[in-house]
Amino acid sequence: MAKPIEVNDKTFDEVVLKASIPVLVDFWAPWCAPCRMVAPIVEDLAQEYDGRLTVAKLNTDENPNVAMRYGIRSIPTLLVFKGGKPVDQIIGFRPKVEMKKKMDLVLL
8 A cells, every 4th residue: 555755855856856757745744734634635645646656745844955945835735746847736735636636637
């Protein structure tokens, strides 16, 4: 069963930017209530898109460098990377069906 991968400032470039398939990165923090609401959806997406999409989580409190590099100002923010570049983003809590539509477009 696929689960989101934890990434940090040190592993981000290797896991996300050099990935051979698109990567959805969930920028979150433990104190963030909307982040906790998004977490089960992110876990579902990791399972549903296993093999076609890598799902990663980055704790912005512990890893501020990557969050700053991509201008993450509010959390949760989900960025979709394809070919090492951010191609889409979701800011705040969104329903699963909306997130799936975005993932499907990226995977076309």
